[in-house]
Amino acid sequence: MSLKIGVPSKGRLMEKTFDWFGARGVAMRQTGAEREYSGAVDGIAGVELVMLSAGEIPRELAAGRIHLGVTGSDLVRDKLADWNTQVAELAPLGFGHADLIIAVPAAWIDVDTLDDLDAAASAFRAAHGFRLRIATKYHRLVRDFLTRNGIADYQLVDSQGATEGTVKNLTAEAIADITSTGETLRANHLKILSDSTVHRSQATLFLARAADWPPAERAVLAALATQLGLTPPAL
Amino acid sequence: MLTITPAARAEAEALFAALRDTGALPVEADILQPAETLLDLYGEDIRARAYVTQDPLRGEMVLRPDFTVPVVQAHMANGADPARYTYMGPVFRKQDHLGPRASEYLQVGYEVFDRNAPEADAEVFALFARLLAPLNLRALTGDIGILLAAIEGLSTTPRRKAALRRHVWRPHRFRALLDRFAGRAPLPEARLRLLDHLRSDSAEALMQAAGPQIGLRSAAEIISRTQALLEDAATAPIAAPEAALLYDLLGLAAPADAALAHLRGIQPLMPAIAPAVDRFEARLAALRAHGIDTATLPFEASHGRTTLEYYDGFVFSFHQGEPLTGGALAADDLPAVASGGRYDALTAILGAGRSIPAVGGIIRPALVAQMKGLPA
Numbered sequence: 001m002s003l004k005i006g007v008p009s010k011g012r013l014m015e016k017t018f019d020w021f022g023a024r025g026v027a028m029r030q031t032g033a034e035r036e037y038s039g040a041v042d043g044i045a046g047v048e049l050v051m052l053s054a055g056e057i058p059r060e061l062a063a064g065r066i067h068l069g070v071t072g073s074d075l076v077r078d079k080l081a082d083w084n085t086q087v088a089e090l091a092p093l094g095f096g097h098a099d100l101i102i103a104v105p106a107a108w109i110d111v112d113t114l115d116d117l118d119a120a121a122s123a124f125r126a127a128h129g130f131r132l133r134i135a136t137k138y139h140r141l142v143r144d145f146l147t148r149n150g151i152a153d154y155q156l157v158d159s160q161g162a163t164e165g166t167v168k169n170l171t172a173e174a175i176a177d178i179t180s181t182g183e184t185l186r187a188n189h190l191k192i193l194s195d196s197t198v199h200r201s202q203a204t205l206f207l208a209r210a211a212d213w214p215p216a217e218r219a220v221l222a223a224l225a226t227q228l229g230l231t232p233p234a235l
Numbered sequence: 236m237l238t239i240t241p242a243a244r245a246e247a248e249a250l251f252a253a254l255r256d257t258g259a260l261p262v263e264a265d266i267l268q269p270a271e272t273l274l275d276l277y278g279e280d281i282r283a284r285a286y287v288t289q290d291p292l293r294g295e296m297v298l299r300p301d302f303t304v305p306v307v308q309a310h311m312a313n314g315a316d317p318a319r320y321t322y323m324g325p326v327f328r329k330q331d332h333l334g335p336r337a338s339e340y341l342q343v344g345y346e347v348f349d350r351n352a353p354e355a356d357a358e359v360f361a362l363f364a365r366l367l368a369p370l371n372l373r374a375l376t377g378d379i380g381i382l383l384a385a386i387e388g389l390s391t392t393p394r395r396k397a398a399l400r401r402h403v404w405r406p407h408r409f410r411a412l413l414d415r416f417a418g419r420a421p422l423p424e425a426r427l428r429l430l431d432h433l434r435s436d437s438a439e440a441l442m443q444a445a446g447p448q449i450g451l452r453s454a455a456e457i458i459s460r461t462q463a464l465l466e467d468a469a470t471a472p473i474a475a476p477e478a479a480l481l482y483d484l485l486g487l488a489a490p491a492d493a494a495l496a497h498l499r500g501i502q503p504l505m506p507a508i509a510p511a512v513d514r515f516e517a518r519l520a521a522l523r524a525h526g527i528d529t530a531t532l533p534f535e536a537s538h539g540r541t542t543l544e545y546y547d548g549f550v551f552s553f554h555q556g557e558p559l560t561g562g563a564l565a566a567d568d569l570p571a572v573a574s575g576g577r578y579d580a581l582t583a584i585l586g587a588g589r590s591i592p593a594v595g596g597i598i599r600p601a602l603v604a605q606m607k608g609l610p611a
Contacts, residue, residue, distance in 0.1 A: 081330075081331055081332060081333060082332050082333045085333060105446060105448075105449050105450050105452070106445045106446030107442050107445050107446045107447060107448050107449065107454075107457065108445075108452065108457055109429060109432075109438065109441045109442050109445050109457065109461065110429065110457055110460040110461045110464060112423065112425035112426065112429070113423050113425065113426075115411070115423070116426075118408070119398070119460070120452070120456075120460060122398075122401060123456060123459075123460060124452055124456070127456060128451065130275075131275075132452075139283070140331070143280070143283050147280055148407075149407070149408070150402060150405035150406075150407045150408025150409075150411070151408075152401065152402065152405065152408075155282065156283070167449050167450040168449045168450070170450065170451055172450075173450050173451055173452055189446040189447055189449050191445075191446075194423075194425060
C-alpha cells in the first residue's frame with residue numbers, strides 16, 4: 001500500500017505543483033513519454049503519484065480513491081456538498097489564483113452592485129417574461145452566494161466554457177466565472193460587479209477524509225507533513 | 236436503507252383516510268410535471284433542488300417538488316366552488332447538505348378553495364392540530380398579509396413599496412432596502428457617481444462611452460432604470476417613526492390574542508393595516524370556535540418569511556422540540572412536521588385572471604412515524 005496523491009496531469013498547474021513540492025524536498029516528475037499520464041515521487045518513501053484532470057480531483061477525494069490531492073479551492077467548494085466535512089485543507093499553495101465573480105455588460109451603466117443586479121433582474125423578468133439568466137459552471141458556489149445576498153428573479157444557466165461569450169450570443173444576460181486579470185471580460189465588453197467576489201480561489205492541497213487511513217498510510221502522511229512543514233488534521 | 240419505510244406509508248395512509256373522512260375529495264397528481272410553469276413559480280433555491288429531466292415528446296419535466304401547484308391547476312380547470320381536496324404521495328427535492336433531510340419523502344396534504352377565508356384558515360389549522368394532537372407538537376402561526384398591508388401603507392413611492400413587497404420573503408435584503416429607503420444606510424459610492432454623471436450627461440452618452448450594447452437587456456431598459464434611479468434619489472426618506480413601526484411589526488412575537496392587542500394598539504399609527512388586522516381578528520374568532528386556545532397560540536409576524544414565496548396570508552407550522560430564538564426558521568433546522576398557509580396570489584397567477592382564495596397544508600408522515608418511535 002502507499003499514500004496516493006492526485007496532482008493535475010498537465011500544464012502550468014502541474015508544473016507549479018511539482019515546483020511547490022520540489023522546493024520542499026519532495027521531487028515529483030512525469031515518467032515515460034512526455035504526454036503519458038504517469039509519475040513518480042522521490043525524496044520520500046511510500047508516496048504514489050496519480051495524474052488526474054484537476055476537475056476530477058474533487059470527486060476522487062470525495063470517493064477516497066486518493067489520500068491527498070492538489071486542485072483549485074473553487075472546484076472543491078463547488079463540486080462537493082459540505083466540502084469541509086469530506087476533505088480537509090492542508091495548505092494553500094500560493095499559485096493558480098483566480099476570483100469567481102459576477103459580470104454584466106459594461107453598457108449597463110445602472111448596474112454596479114448586487115443590489116442593482118437584483119433590481120435589474122426584477123425589471124427584466126417583468127419585461128421579458130422569464131428570469132434574468134446568469135451563465136456559469138459554478139452552480140453551487142454562485143447559487144449559495146446569491147441566496148445569501150437575497151437576490152431574486154434570476155436563473156442559473158449552465159455554461160461549461162466560453163462563458164464570457166454567452167451574453168453576446170443571447171443565451172444569458174450576465175455571467176459568473178473565474179478571472180485572474182479580467183482581460184477576457186473586457187474583451188467581451190463585460191464588467192465585474194463591485195461587491196460580487198464569490199470566492200478567491202487558489203491551488204490547494206486537500207486531504208480526503210473518506211480514504212483508507214491504516215497505520216502505514218498515517219505514518220507516510222506524518223512523514224510527508226513533516227517534510228512539507230504542515231500539520232495534518234486529526235483523522 | 237429505504238427512503239420511504241412501511242411505517243411512514245402506514246402513517247400516510249392513516250392520515251389520508253382521516254382527511255378523506257372529513258369529506259375532502261381525494262386527488263391525484265402526476266409525479267412528472269411540466270418544468271416550466273412549476274419552476275417559474277418557485278425561487279432559484281427550490282428550482283435548484285428540483286430533479287429536472289428531458290422528455291423527448293413533452294420537453295423539460297420535473298419530479299414534483301410539491302402538490303400545491305398541480306392541485307390548483309386541476310381545481311382551476313374543473314373544480315367546484317367551494318372545494319376541499321386531499322392527496323398523498325412522494326415529493327422530490329435534491330438535498331445540498333449531508334444530513335437527515337430526505338430527497339424523496341411522502342406528503343399528505345389538504346387544500347381548501349373557499350371564499351370564506353377566516354373560516355377556511357381556521358378549519359385547516361384546527362384539522363391539522365387535531366390530527367397531530369397525540370404528538371404534542373409546538374405550533375407556530377403568522378400572517379404575511381399584515382406585513383404586505385404595512386408595506387402598502389408606507390408613505391413612499393410605489394416603486395419603493397414594490398421593492399419591499401418583492402423582498403418580504405428575504406429578510407436580509409428586505410432589511411437592507413428598508414435601511415436605505417429610511418436614510419439609515421448611505422448610497423453606494425458608485426451610485427452617487429452615476430447620479431452625478433446622469434445629472435450632467437445623457438444616459439445614452441454614458442452608455443456609449445461604457446461599451447457596446449450586447450445582450451437581451453435593451454438600451455431602453457437601461458435608460459428607464461437610470462430614470463428610476465434619479466427619481467428615487469429625489470425621493471424623501473421614509474420617516475423614522477414610520478420605519479421604526481415597521482421594524483417593530485417585523486419583530487412582533489407573542490401569543491395570538493396579545494399580538495392582536497398590540498396590532499390594534501399600533502393601528503392608529505399605521506391605518507393601512509386595519510383590514511388585515513380585521514382579518515386576523517376574524518381568523519382568531521374562527522379558531523376559537525374550532526376549539527383552539529388563541530390566548531396561548533404562538534404568533535410571529537415574520538413567520539413564513541423564509542419559506543415558499545407563494546404564501547401571502549395566514550401561515551402555520553407544527554414543530555418538534557424547543558422554540559427557536561429569533562423567529563424565522565433557518566433552512567438547516569429540522570423540517571416542520573406539518574406546515575401550510577394561504578396562497579391567494581398563486582391561484583390568480585395560475586388562473587390567468589380568475590382567482591379563488593385558497594389555503595392548505597401538508598404533513599410529513601415519516602416524521603410522524605419517527606416521533607411515534609416507529610422505524611421511519
